[in-house]
Amino acid sequence: MRVSYEAGALDETSLAGTWHEQLQLWLNDAVGAGLPEPNAMILATSDTEGRPSSRTVLTKGLDARGLVFFTNYTSTKSHDLLATRFASATFPWFAMQRQATVRGAVEKVNAAETAEYWNSRPRGSQLGAWASPQSRVINDRHVLESALNMAKRRFAESERIPVPPHWGGWRIRPEMVEFWQGRPDRMHDRLRFRASRDGWQVERLAP
Structure with a gap:
């Protein structure tokens, strides 16, 4: 090596x-x-x-x-x-x-x-930013999937997703x-x- x-x-x-x-x-x-x-x-x-x-x-x-x-x-x-x-x-x-x-x-x-x-970010990346409580301990992968689905429903009618605070x-x-x-x-x-x-x-x- x-x-x-x-x-x-x-x-x-x-x-x-x-x-x-x-x-x-x-x-x-x-x-x-x-x-x-x-x-x-x-x-x-x-x-x-x-x-x-x-x-x-x-x-x-x-x-x-x-x-x-x-x-x-x-x-x-x-x-x-x-x-x-x-x-x-x-x-x-x-x-x-x-x-x-x-x-x-x-x-x-x-x-x-x-x-x-x-x-300029893809919509999926924008939704992920809303969904993920970055660096926090979560119980399992299902927590993330559930949060992502919630974000998708929240912005389903929105052409543009706003920047998270x-x-x-x-x-x-x-x-x-x-x-x-x-x-x-x-x-x-x-x-x-x-x-x-x-x-x-x-x-x-x-x-």
Whole structure:
């Protein structure tokens, strides 16, 4: 179970001018390579006692302001984010021998942005958001099926399903973004954009 990373290299001269342009380039590469769920990232949070938890979420927005994902605001991740206002997320593009990590403060996405994304979701996904009490203990699968059927009946006559009050987006506003490219002999390339008083600084880290 050992792999020699020889797929590519990363140096300062090939780096895009901003972290979000570089991340978009790598995301485009992952999409072009046909990777499954190329916009999936492992989101790490912690509670007020410092106990960490992680899970995979899908990135639905990327620009100079940060990364956006959507979720239930009553979920464990949202409780953590509300308490600490901080998160880290990693894109694990194993097939390309790359990963990118974003770390920074978080904020809720405004209602207009949430509604715009919500209206692009399939109807089934919208109904699921109304039905699922995310992260709560339930007795069995029947509880979910019953809640989904109830949601279907509730909105049966509605052409558009409204955004649930407990659902919306989070944005990670990075203070650090690291790009990692696997290299032979574990001498990997690690280039980091770090926010400072003078703007974004690019630093090379030892592997």
